[in-house]
Amino acid sequence: MNGLYDELVRYSREDYYPFHMPGHKRNIDMLSMVNPYAIDITEIDGFDNLHNAQGIIKQLSGRISKLYGAEYSYPLLGGSTAGILSGISAAVGRGAGVIAARNCHRSVYNALAIRELKPYFIYPGKICGTDIDSGILPEQIEEGFRLNPEIKLVILTSPTYEGITSDIRSIAGIVHRNGALLMVDEAHGAHLGFHKGFPESAVRCGADLVVQSLHKTLPALTQTGVLHLNRKELNTRLENYLSIYQSSSPSYLLMSGIDICIRLLEEHTGELFDRYYRMLMDFYDATGGLKHLKLLGGDKAGIPGVFRKDPSKLVILSDKAGITGSQVYDELLNSFRIVMEMKSFDYVLGITSICDTGEGFLRLLDALKVMDEKACGCKTLHSTPQVKTQVTPQGTPQSAVQGTLKYTVQGSLRGEAQGIPREGLAVTGYRPVQALPMHEAMARKSTPLGLEDSQGKVSAGFICIYPPGSPVIVPGEIIEGPVIEHITAAMNAGLEITGLCGDNKDMLDIVF
Numbered sequence: 163m164n165g166l167y168d169e170l171v172r173y174s175r176e177d178y179y180p181f182h183m184p185g186h187k188r189n190i191d192m193l194s195m196v197n198p199y200a201i202d203i204t205e206i207d208g209f210d211n212l213h214n215a216q217g218i219i220k221q222l223s224g225r226i227s228k229l230y231g232a233e234y235s236y237p238l239l240g241g242s243t244a245g246i247l248s249g250i251s252a253a254v255g256r257g258a259g260v261i262a263a264r265n266c267h268r269s270v271y272n273a274l275a276i277r278e279l280k281p282y283f284i285y286p287g288k289i290c291g292t293d294i295d296s297g298i299l300p301e302q303i304e305e306g307f308r309l310n311p312e313i314k315l316v317i318l319t320s321p322t323y324e325g326i327t328s329d330i331r332s333i334a335g336i337v338h339r340n341g342a343l344l345m346v347d348e349a350h351g352a353h354l355g356f357h358k359g360f361p362e363s364a365v366r367c368g369a370d371l372v373v374q375s376l377h378k379t380l381p382a383l384t385q386t387g388v389l390h391l392n393r394k395e396l397n398t399r400l401e402n403y404l405s406i407y408q409s410s411s412p413s414y415l416l417m418s419g420i421d422i423c424i425r426l427l428e429e430h431t432g433e434l435f436d437r438y439y440r441m442l443m444d445f446y447d448a449t450g451g452l453k454h455l456k457l458l459g460g461d462k463a464g465i466p467g468v469f470r471k472d473p474s475k476l477v478i479l480s481d482k483a484g485i486t487g488s489q490v491y492d493e494l495l496n497s498f499r500i501v502m503e504m505k506s507f508d509y510v511l512g513i514t515s516i517c518d519t520g521e522g523f524l525r526l527l528d529a530l531k532v533m534d535e536k537a538c539g540c541k542t543l544h545s546t547p548q549v550k551t552q553v554t555p556q557g558t559p560q561s562a563v564q565g566t567l568k569y570t571v572q573g574s575l576r577g578e579a580q581g582i583p584r585e586g587l588a589v590t591g592y593r594p595v596q597a598l599p600m601h602e603a604m605a606r607k608s609t610p611l612g613l614e615d616s617q618g619k620v621s622a623g624f625i626c627i628y629p630p631g632s633p634v635i636v637p638g639e640i641i642e643g644p645v646i647e648h649i650t651a652a653m654n655a656g657l658e659i660t661g662l663c664g665d666n667k668d669m670l671d672i673v674f
């Protein structure tokens with residue numbers, strides 16, 4: 163039987179085209195390195211120390227901060243995950259109040275639990291007619307501070323996995339007027355700020371801390387990232403936490419991968435991003451003629467609830483074609499040898515980068531044309547029946563939403579609610595009720611329970627639909643009907659769900 167290495171080598175010789183991360187796209191015509199064993203060292207003289215950078219690694223940090231326009235930049239070798247854990251830990255003391263967008267990555271929740279922070283969750287809406295999160299609106303942040311004046315930190319994801327950005331400049335103004343710090347998870351936006359066709363980076367929009375995964379959208383090796391800091395006074399605390407959350411044997415291979423990526427941007431940004439943007443726009447123009455399959459943002463019109471849509475993310479909507487996201491994903495893979503980044507209920511997502519080729523875009527375009535021709539054009543039926551429910555939230559401090567909410571569940575937590583109404587923007591109405599602080603629920607004894615039997619019980623774990631991995635339920639929250647329906651719908655749609663337990667991975671971990 164082949165081992166992992168043999169399998170990777172075998173796969174690298176096949177002709178699958180990657181519309182997924184890492185952003186280097188295995189483009190070995192564009193990128194190269196010597197034999198990895200030749201440059202894999204430890205902290206020997208002349209090569210500095212990531213955890214006490216004074217030489218060549220400090221220079222690399224300086225080059226990164228100059229390129230992105232940050233006060234300080236720290237290379238990350240544990241991905242954005244390490245940056246998020248370190249940044250949140252450095253920004254506020256144990257037990258502080260924070261505003262967190264509910265669609266934050268799992269690492270944000272881990273930081274909230276480890277540091278015993280008190281989260282006030284802000285829920286993004288859904289872009290109408292889709293299951294895709296909108297941006298977070300400035301007025302939602304205003305409202306968060308009005309209800310919770312003790313907040314010390316705001317954490318948002320922008321852009322999201324699907325390339326949806328929030329108005330970071332306005333949000334930064336609100337956060338700072340309220341005496342708090344703003345941290346932006348820009349894991350999916352390391353390529354922002356290099357071309358006017360893409361949204362601006364949060365680094366230049368007033369955010370205090372910005373974390374980016376270089377490996378997701380730029381030519382860099384997996385696990386590499388950058389944490390930018392625009393608050394000088396935090397740097398000692400931040401460096402302490404970076405030493406806690408990252409290995410004491412940081413990989414020189416990965417660091418040299420960061421160096422190669424930064425050098426490429428320093429020397430060739432203009433030509434690389436001009437060519438890339440032209441290829442993207444040609445692709446959006448060419449797909450505009452499809453009858454049933456549609457690209458989000460492809461018509462270049464504004465999308466309600468979206469500050470800007472990053473064109474690098476190809477969000478292919480399938481519901482009007484009468485096929486599910488899984489079907490599109492499988493067909494692209496099996497019939498056209500195109501590997502997409504992820505599938506959801508009724509869309510698939512492709513990640514592009516400056517390392518994509520014209521041949522790759524053409525292969526995807528041809529495949530979509532064939533699939534569009536074959537599509538029946540009837541609307542996709544979700545696998546769960548539509549359920550209408552009325553709930554009155556218990557009004558815990560964390561989920562203080564006023565009034566009675568009406569929501570519909572249609573294969574996902576979507577619907578209408580009293581919230582911040584915006585024309586064309588559906589605001590999700592369901593808010594789980596927090597019965598125990600997250601860290602306390604995680605520390606309690608727990609037991610696995612079947613899905614149906616879990617109704618009304620308190621979750622001991624996170625349940626995330628992966629990717630992108632933002633949680634449906636977090637430890638300490640009460641499991642109610644819509645959560646069970648959402649998990650069931652995700653199972654029926656063949657999506658990956660993390661956090662389930664039991665031999666068949668079909669049970670929930672419940673606080674004893």
Ligand SMILES: Cc1ncc(COP(=O)(O)O)c(C=O)c1O
Pocket residue numbers: 240241242243244266267269319322323347349350375385386387630
């Ligand atoms: C929004 C978001 N933030 C953070 C992360 C973590 O990034 P990394 O894999 O670089 O640790 C991810 C990973 O998918 C993500 O989607």
